Amino acid sequence: MDRIRTVSCFSKLNDEQIEKLKKISVIKKFSAKEILFYEGDAPIYLYVLLQGTLKVYKTNHKGQQIFLHQFYPGGLVAELANFENIPYPATAEFMSESEVLRIDYKALEHDFFKNPDISFEIIKSLIAKHKILIDVIQKEVILTADAKVAKFILENGELFKTLKNTQVASILNLTPETLxxxxxxxxxxxxxxxxxKHHIRVLDAQKLEEVL
Known part of the structure; x- marks a missing residue:
């Protein structure tokens, strides 16, 4: 539980506050493909990803997954649902062995939201999620398949070393064949x-940028 201090939201809390936070928190372990929450579930806890990777997606009327975002350690997960007290707008599924800090949101709100450092970090996280939403809209509405792949290579090329092509295709909302x-x-x-091994080395970044 000492890892709580590694989370930016809580890094400035004193020892007494950390102990208080520990009492309303628990660290949970998950395996790949386990679900953290489903679209439509009511938010009870605030989740912080401590280890592993987590994807968030919606499901269309054909049952196909539409990838929205991938979370890495240190980030708050879907905190807007807690903040607005609305059902989760998407499903969260683990992509690898992971650990999550699960915090009783109502207790956190009551005991800690008057702390300006925590409030500021949550606001920053909400702003970041807004930027992610804009990026998702741009990617799905504006970018071609070639542009999606070029953008991913330029921004996240190292992930080809850790993710399977089927996983990358899912992130880009493309079929594996198209990728x-x-x-x-x-x-x-x-x-x-x-x-x-499908590891990628960029030879001409300018040409990839021109695809965008």
Missing amino acids: SRTLSKFKSSGFIELDD
Whole structure:
């Protein structure tokens, strides 16, 4: 539980406050593919991802997943639902072995929201989520498949070393076949180098940027 101090929201709390926070918190472990919450669930806890990766997605009328965002350690998860007291707008599923700090939200609100440091960090997190939403809208409405892949390579190329192509395709809301064709196209055009393990090395970043 000493890892609570590593979370930016709580890094400035004193020892007494940390002990108080521990009493309303618990660390939970999850396996890959386990669900943290489903779209439509009522928010009871505030979640902080301590270890692992977590994806958030919506499901369309055909039952297909529409990827929205991927969380990494240190981030608050779907805190807007807590803040506005609305059902979770999407489903959260773990992509790897993970640990989550689960905090009783009502107790947190009652005991800690008068603390300016915590309030400021939550506001910053909400602003960041707004930017993520804008990025999702841009990606889905404006960007072509080629542009989605080029943007992902430029911004998150290292993830090709840890994620399977099917996972990357899911993140980009593309079929694995479309992702594979696009990577092959970029390779034959000399934009990237692709080894047998599908690790990517960018050869011409300017050409990838032009795809955008």
